[in-house]
Amino acid sequence: MNVLILGSGGREHALAWKIAQSKLLDKLYVAPGNAGTLQIAENVPLNILNFEEISEFIISNKVDMLVVGPEDPLVNGIVDFFSIRPEHNNLMVIGPGKDGAQLEGSKDFAKKFMQKYNIPTARYHTATNENLEESIEFLKTLDPPFVLKADGLAAGKGVLILNDFEETVSELKNILEGKFGNAGSKVVIEEYMDGVECSVFVITDGRSYKILPEAKDYKRIGENNTGLNTGGMGAVSPVSFYDEQFAAKVENSIIKPTIHGIKEENMDYKGFIFFGLINIKGNPYVIEYNVRMGDPETEVVIPRIESDLLPVLMSVSGKELENENIRVDARAVSTVMLVSGGYPEEYEKGKVIYGLDNVTESIVFHAGTSVKDSENVTSGGRVLAVSSYGDNIFEALEKSYKSIKKIKFDKMYYRKDLGNDLKK
Ligand code: AMP
Ligand code: GLY
Numbered sequence: 029m030n031v032l033i034l035g036s037g038g039r040e041h042a043l044a045w046k047i048a049q050s051k052l053l054d055k056l057y058v059a060p061g062n063a064g065t066l067q068i069a070e071n072v073p074l075n076i077l078n079f080e081e082i083s084e085f086i087i088s089n090k091v092d093m094l095v096v097g098p099e100d101p102l103v104n105g106i107v108d109f110f111s112i113r114p115e116h117n118n119l120m121v122i123g124p125g126k127d128g129a130q131l132e133g134s135k136d137f138a139k140k141f142m143q144k145y146n147i148p149t150a151r152y153h154t155a156t157n158e159n160l161e162e163s164i165e166f167l168k169t170l171d172p173p174f175v176l177k178a179d180g181l182a183a184g185k186g187v188l189i190l191n192d193f194e195e196t197v198s199e200l201k202n203i204l205e206g207k208f209g210n211a212g213s214k215v216v217i218e219e220y221m222d223g224v225e226c227s228v229f230v231i232t233d234g235r236s237y238k239i240l241p242e243a244k245d246y247k248r249i250g251e252n253n254t255g256l257n258t259g260g261m262g263a264v265s266p267v268s269f270y271d272e273q274f275a276a277k278v279e280n281s282i283i284k285p286t287i288h289g290i291k292e293e294n295m296d297y298k299g300f301i302f303f304g305l306i307n308i309k310g311n312p313y314v315i316e317y318n319v320r321m322g323d324p325e326t327e328v329v330i331p332r333i334e335s336d337l338l339p340v341l342m343s344v345s346g347k348e349l350e351n352e353n354i355r356v357d358a359r360a361v362s363t364v365m366l367v368s369g370g371y372p373e374e375y376e377k378g379k380v381i382y383g384l385d386n387v388t389e390s391i392v393f394h395a396g397t398s399v400k401d402s403e404n405v406t407s408g409g410r411v412l413a414v415s416s417y418g419d420n421i422f423e424a425l426e427k428s429y430k431s432i433k434k435i436k437f438d439k440m441y442y443r444k445d446l447g448n449d450l451k452k
Contacts, residue, residue, distance in 0.1 A: 035097025039323035064394025096123035103133035120345035125296035145289040180211030223308035236350040362424035369439025371409035390431035
């Protein structure tokens with residue numbers, strides 16, 4: 029079969045790497061892809077938000093399955109676009125419809141859903157320009173720090189955590205007045221949850237589900253979790269505190285009610301659910317839903333899946349997932365992100381990347397890379413995810429750090445402290 033993956037990050041390279049190993053695969057396309065996907069698939073310069081353009085490509089290249097990597101096309105309704113077109117009757121699309129994608133596309137929608145289905149999460153109130161007085165009253169019932177979340181997609185920048193009450197009120201007004209554009213026409217005000225974060229991923233056909241390995245990512249740019257938030261500076265899987273007891277709590281109090289809610293709301297959901305969790309004294313709470321895989325979490329979760337992914341995805345599409353059995357590699361996987369100096373603020377692009385061919389003990393997933401004059405060059409903030417297997421996450425991290433010594437580009441930066449917080 030022929031598969032088209034949409035996206036261009038480390039997540040998409042990892043998905044492509046896995047699908048490329050499938051016995052069922054004939055031809056793999058990635059749009060737009062990066063220098064890494066180019067080595068294992070054909071990159072296609074499509075605009076992932078231009079559904080007509082994607083549709084034409086799918087027809088002329090006899091694509092059987094479309095795997096949507098990032099959230100934007102999902103929130104914009106790509107699944108609905110294809111589901112109503114008779115010419116795409118046989119196309120398998122991996123991702124939720126527009127309604128299910130609201131779990132990520134609107135924080136207010138997600139909170140209402142969690143409340144309705146009794147899923148543990150922070151207490152909240154949704155502010156608009158119309159209920160500002162009431163919203164400030166709610167804020168007064170909370171202890172600092174205060175959490176403000178722009179309702180819509182804001183490229184990972186829409187969450188503010190502030191200590192000062194007056195500053196919080198003024199930021200609340202700024203967001204409502206357009207600081208994050210339309211994404212901030214509503215703002216979710218939330219109780220702060222103090223605990224350790226981790227993520228778990230589920231694949232569902234809308235009826236049954238399979239749980240994928242859990243992971244923990246490192247969001248801050250600086251060591252010891254300091255500095256600005258990033259898309260993610262690295263990740264590890266498994267997570268030490270995610271033991272059997274915790275996993276059972278997650279499944280019973282979070283995953284099952286979420287799948288139940290998806291069914292009750294008649295959502296057309298065939299794809300991944302990413303549960304952003306926080307562990308508070310041994311109990312899991314939901315921080316957020318995403319309707320896609322995480323990045324860089326995919327770069328540790330996918331290498332731990334032993335089973336061929338394509339039959340699983342076919343079963344998702346055919347609503348036969350309950351018959352599948354997903355085998356997980358007992359080994360740990362860790363990944364370290366190499367980023368452009370300056371990221372997540374201003375950074376330069378076009379730096380030549382040296383040494384990739386010398387890496388033998390790790391898998392290098394490309395993120396912001398492209399090919400220029402037959403050389404790999406940087407083309408984004410997050411450039412490469414260096415993933416390794418090990419008996420535990422620390423051994424895997426050690427291997428990644430060893431491999432990184434062989435890679436070089438101008439102003440390359442990475443965190444050297446990953447995993448330290450998990451050492452006993
Ligand atoms: P989100 O986009 O909702 O995942 O928020 C981004 C980050 O902000 C999360 O990964 C957490 O680190 C932090 N965060 C969000 N909501 C809360 C909360 N209620 N309490 C504590 N930290 C939070
Ligand atoms: N690593 C967090 C995310 O993909 O949203």
